[in-house]
Amino acid sequence: MATGSPNYKIILCGEYGVGKSSIFRRFMNNSFLEETGKKSTIGLDQATQMFRAHGTEVKLTLWDTGGMERMSFIGSSYYRGANAALLCYSMRNKDSFTILSQYILDIVMNAEGAKIFLCGNFADCTGENCVTKANIESFERECGDVLSGNYQISCKDNTGLNDMFSDIARVLHQDAVNKMTLRKDMIVRPGISPEAEPAHKRKCCSE
Numbered sequence: 001m002a003t004g005s006p007n008y009k010i011i012l013c014g015e016y017g018v019g020k021s022s023i024f025r026r027f028m029n030n031s032f033l034e035e036t037g038k039k040s041t042i043g044l045d046q047a048t049q050m051f052r053a054h055g056t057e058v059k060l061t062l063w064d065t066g067g068m069e070r071m072s073f074i075g076s077s078y079y080r081g082a083n084a085a086l087l088c089y090s091m092r093n094k095d096s097f098t099i100l101s102q103y104i105l106d107i108v109m110n111a112e113g114a115k116i117f118l119c120g121n122f123a124d125c126t127g128e129n130c131v132t133k134a135n136i137e138s139f140e141r142e143c144g145d146v147l148s149g150n151y152q153i154s155c156k157d158n159t160g161l162n163d164m165f166s167d168i169a170r171v172l173h174q175d176a177v178n179k180m181t182l183r184k185d186m187i188v189r190p191g192i193s194p195e196a197e198p199a200h201k202r203k204c205c206s207e
Helices: 020-029 072-079 094-098 100-110 133-143 161-186
Strands: 007-014 045-053 056-064 084-090 115-121 147-152
Touching: 007 020, 007 100, 007 161, 020 045, 020 056, 020 084, 020 115, 020 161, 045 161, 056 161, 072 100, 084 094, 084 100, 084 161, 094 100, 094 133, 100 115, 100 133, 115 133, 115 161, 133 147, 147 161
Parallel strands: 007 056, 007 084, 084 115, 115 147
Antiparallel strands: 045 056
8 A cells, every 4th residue: 555755844943033034935935035024934834845865755845933943832842753963054144043052952952762863054155253163073072972073055046045955855754764664673483582592593501
């Protein structure tokens, strides 16, 4: 029986004003709106796109709240069932980068098993307050194996977004395939257990 394409839920996390809604719009319909002021998304929004991963068509469903994911009245439904979190910051605002560890804690506590991907928006940033390569490398070392990917993008120039989501699709689908294979390997055939093995297959220290 056909089950359809695998569908992986991705949530956007990060500070207000780092461009999460711009990422969402690029993902949803490849559009960009020049923002004249910071406006937070109200409520939950989601969009789905198809990607090819390891020869399989998979769906990525991106969820956005515009920073309201940390509000108790919206957080549980937002995090529930997430396969991945896209941890966003503005490369032209170091404050939005230094607070990311708190978001990682939120993700680990509320979206068990979700993979975390780091995403720096405004990749064309130049200036003293820009997040540097050294800043990012230091953060990656501190996180250890918590991060599953690191990307720099520009929503305005539409740079790096498709490659980022294509890569995330591959990582998530490969992880799902690996887990499915592991579960199959762990299945014990009915009526068979290590204790039930024939005596000639077992060795005893008294032999």
